Amino acid sequence: MIPPSLFSVADICAADRHVVRRAAILVGLGNFTHPTTRHSIGQYCLSPLMQRAEAHDAALRAEVARRVARLSPDAQTFELPVPIPNEPFRHVAASKGWLARVSVLLDAAPPKGDAARRSPNFCLHAYPYVLYDLVLYIPRMLMNVNGKGVAAARAVYPDIALTDTLLVHDELQRAFGKVSFKQGGSAAGHNGVKSAQIQLGNDVPRIRIGIDRPLDGNVSAYVLGSMPPDWLETCAHGIVLEQLWYTLQKWCLSRT
Numbered sequence: 001m002i003p004p005s006l007f008s009v010a011d012i013c014a015a016d017r018h019v020v021r022r023a024a025i026l027v028g029l030g031n032f033t034h035p036t037t038r039h040s041i042g043q044y045c046l047s048p049l050m051q052r053a054e055a056h057d058a059a060l061r062a063e064v065a066r067r068v069a070r071l072s073p074d075a076q077t078f079e080l081p082v083p084i085p086n087e088p089f090r091h092v093a094a095s096k097g098w099l100a101r102v103s104v105l106l107d108a109a110p111p112k113g114d115a116a117r118r119s120p121n122f123c124l125h126a127y128p129y130v131l132y133d134l135v136l137y138i139p140r141m142l143m144n145v146n147g148k149g150v151a152a153a154r155a156v157y158p159d160i161a162l163t164d165t166l167l168v169h170d171e172l173q174r175a176f177g178k179v180s181f182k183q184g185g186s187a188a189g190h191n192g193v194k195s196a197q198i199q200l201g202n203d204v205p206r207i208r209i210g211i212d213r214p215l216d217g218n219v220s221a222y223v224l225g226s227m228p229p230d231w232l233e234t235c236a237h238g239i240v241l242e243q244l245w246y247t248l249q250k251w252c253l254s255r256t
Helices: 036-042 048-068 143-156 191-202 220-223 229-237 240-254
Strands: 013-014 019-028 076-082 085-094 099-105 127-141 164-171 179-183 205-210
Touching: 013 048, 013 191, 019 036, 019 048, 019 076, 019 143, 019 205, 019 240, 036 164, 036 205, 036 220, 036 229, 048 099, 048 127, 048 240, 076 127, 099 164, 127 143, 127 240, 143 179, 143 191, 164 229, 164 240, 179 240, 205 240, 229 240
Parallel strands: 019 127, 019 164, 164 205
Antiparallel strands: 013 076, 085 099, 099 127, 179 205
16 A cells, blocks of 8 residues: 655644755665674664654654743744654555655754854754655665665655655675765665666765674675674664764755
8 A cells, every 4th residue: 555645734833943844765775584684784773763763853843842932922933744643664565665654853953052153144043944754665675686676665655856765774894883974976886775776876875884894805794694782782772873863864954
């Protein structure tokens, strides 16, 4: 069954600044048959990332409510859409994989203490809140053909632009715990990225999660090996999750 439109609004509440709405698809590359191997770290991190987004949304909405409560009675307020109910991962045959959905409110304004706020031209009301409807997708395919799943998932959500698809995947060239963003470029031998680029083009944005390189040079055995328990914990609750969340927010807000 095809999910309902991302852009329906169930109810409205108030914000102290204007709100824009965006949507994106996050694709976790990997082998669905081996969800806790190093090569599937992009898939493993999606569920913790969804929980992190839910926590951020709740905290920011509470802060916005406090800001609105402090406004003078005649101050202008803006409509803030109530998010679409979040959906946990479920298998959707049409997508050839598993889909989840989360709406998260982001603040485009620079944080307190940022140098931009000290500029004489700084105007807080020039920065909107951004309500992002994020679709998270895990292909039910092996890594080398993940791109076919990406095409199927995009067909389920045709309202989301091609340029609003973001890959999350492992990266041998970086130490574990290092998360980095890359806009397009070579797949650097990553077959999952190559497969996705066939569907999305070589300019597809990616978040890369470092997994180190094997000391013995046996790359195939290394990437298909299980992640150590401390890796799993760090991806679920630690620095990898926080870096991933920070990088995702930065990418989302860059598109506002």
